[in-house]
Amino acid sequence: xxxxxxxxxAAINEAALAKRREMGKxxxxxxYFSGVVREIEGNAPITAxxxxxxxxxxxxxxxxxxxxxxxSWPVESVRLVHRLGVVPVNEPSLWVEVTAPHRAEAFDACxxxxxxxxxxxxxxxxxxxx
Amino acid sequence: xxxxxxxxxAAINEAALAKRREMGKxxxxxxYFSGVVREIEGNAPITAxxxxxxxxxxxxxxxxxxxxxxxSWPVESVRLVHRLGVVPVNEPSLWVEVTAPHRAEAFDACxxxxxxxxxxxxxxxxxxxx
Amino acid sequence: MKFWSYFAxxxxxxxxxxxxxDYTTLGQVHTIVxxxxxxxxxxxxxxxxxxxxxxxxxxxxxSDGDEVSFFPPVQGG
Amino acid sequence: MKFWSYFAxxxxxxxxxxxxxDYTTLGQVHTIVxxxxxxxxxxxxxxxxxxxxxxxxxxxxxSDGDEVSFFPPVQGG
Numbered sequence: 001x002x003x004x005x006x007x008x009x010a011a012i013n014e015a016a017l018a019k020r021r022e023m024g025k026x027x028x029x030x031x032y033f034s035g036v037v038r039e040i041e042g043n044a045p046i047t048a049x050x051x052x053x054x055x056x057x058x059x060x061x062x063x064x065x066x067x068x069x070x071x072s073w074p075v076e077s078v079r080l081v082h083r084l085g086v087v088p089v090n091e092p093s094l095w096v097e098v099t100a101p102h103r104a105e106a107f108d109a110c111x112x113x114x115x116x117x118x119x120x121x122x123x124x125x126x127x128x129x130x
Numbered sequence: 131x132x133x134x135x136x137x138x139x140a141a142i143n144e145a146a147l148a149k150r151r152e153m154g155k156x157x158x159x160x161x162y163f164s165g166v167v168r169e170i171e172g173n174a175p176i177t178a179x180x181x182x183x184x185x186x187x188x189x190x191x192x193x194x195x196x197x198x199x200x201x202s203w204p205v206e207s208v209r210l211v212h213r214l215g216v217v218p219v220n221e222p223s224l225w226v227e228v229t230a231p232h233r234a235e236a237f238d239a240c241x242x243x244x245x246x247x248x249x250x251x252x253x254x255x256x257x258x259x260x
Numbered sequence: 261m262k263f264w265s266y267f268a269x270x271x272x273x274x275x276x277x278x279x280x281x282d283y284t285t286l287g288q289v290h291t292i293v294x295x296x297x298x299x300x301x302x303x304x305x306x307x308x309x310x311x312x313x314x315x316x317x318x319x320x321x322x323s324d325g326d327e328v329s330f331f332p333p334v335q336g337g
Numbered sequence: 338m339k340f341w342s343y344f345a346x347x348x349x350x351x352x353x354x355x356x357x358x359d360y361t362t363l364g365q366v367h368t369i370v371x372x373x374x375x376x377x378x379x380x381x382x383x384x385x386x387x388x389x390x391x392x393x394x395x396x397x398x399x400s401d402g403d404e405v406s407f408f409p410p411v412q413g414g
Contacts, residue, residue: 015145028167028168031163034161035233036158036159053413054387057389060390107240124341184262184264247337250334252336
């Protein structure tokens with residue numbers, strides 16, 4: 001399974017990422033998920049979320065999750081970008097791409113990946129009030 | 131819920147579609163799914179799939195499915211493109227975008243939409259052997 | 261009456277008209293179709309039937325001018 | 338020893354060193370930390386603990402030079 005992990009304060013350029021997609025001829029399904037900062041956090045209006053990470057541990061924990069994906073589904077590739085620092089409302093903080101032969105495994109793997117991330121990857125958010 | 135349905139023989143331009151995304155500030159999740167023609171269909175190598183539709187009925191059945199999505203989840207928008215005619219291997223025949231406040235409902239609605247399509251929308255495929 | 265996908269190949273026909281008596285059901289039309297186009301018999305149980313743009317059951321009673329479609333399981337995506 | 342996210346705000350400290358006797362467990366260090374930084378007591382049961390890059394249980398026995406992290410539930414995405 002090919003994997004690509006980016007953890008960076010740079011804005012996520014979804015178009016540029018999608019353009020770099022490489023997909024084997026046996027692959028039938030691609031999912032992209034973008035997690036976008038909402039204008040409300042815990043019932044209060046915000047302007048942005050400031051993301052902090054234990055970056056080295058985050059990379060390690062993502063690698064463990066990618067290993068688990070590879071063991072569970074015939075996924076061809078996973079690319080994941082998590083932005084750190086201040087992410088304004090309406091901009092993505094997370095971008096995930098999964099390519100697989102069939103739709104069901106692409107969906108399952110993508111959801112597993114995000115569920116696991118939300119349990120294990122040491123990234124925290126601080127909402128910046130409006 | 132905003133909906134946009136395109137059924138056409140034109141190639142699906144994923145980049146152009148993604149660029150036209152409109153997402154309210156209360157939305158936190160976007161999913162894109164692309165269904166891509168694989169080089170193997172029923173164990174035989176192919177060069178393309180020729181898609182045929184009962185187009186008027188397909189539009190109507192998609193509209194019913196969109197109504198069901200709207201009743202079941204707080205989805206903000208659905209855009210769906212299905213290509214007809216000859217779609218070469220490695221090119222998408224289907225493109226779906228779902229935007230919603232949260233991830234779980236976006237995934238659920240997107241999977242429901244595709245499952246329902248595969249049961250009810252009168253589109254058929256004829257593999258073109260290699 | 262319209263045949264779609266490989267049903268049109270099996271019947272050699274995309275569109276046909278038939279005269280029906282009053283109160284004919286969709287199921288009865290299917291029976292007539294299978295007599296006229298015996299190559300569709302093998303797909304009898306998987307055949308999907310629509311009247312206009314809606315799927316209908318065998319006991320649906322047809323009216324004058326109804327457009328009936330017969331087709332194999334759909335395969336979008 | 339490192340504190341992350343609002344644990345660093347509560348302790349007023351991002352990084353600290355403590356001397357341990359041999360065979361001290363991660364759970365014992367947590368107890369020491371709570372004595373030193375009582376504002377973390379409210380989060381005691383939801384505190385996540387890592388040694389190096391791995392999550393570890395309270396009965397994990399620490400070695401010389403281990404870097405221990407304490408942090409609240411993660412919130413990536």
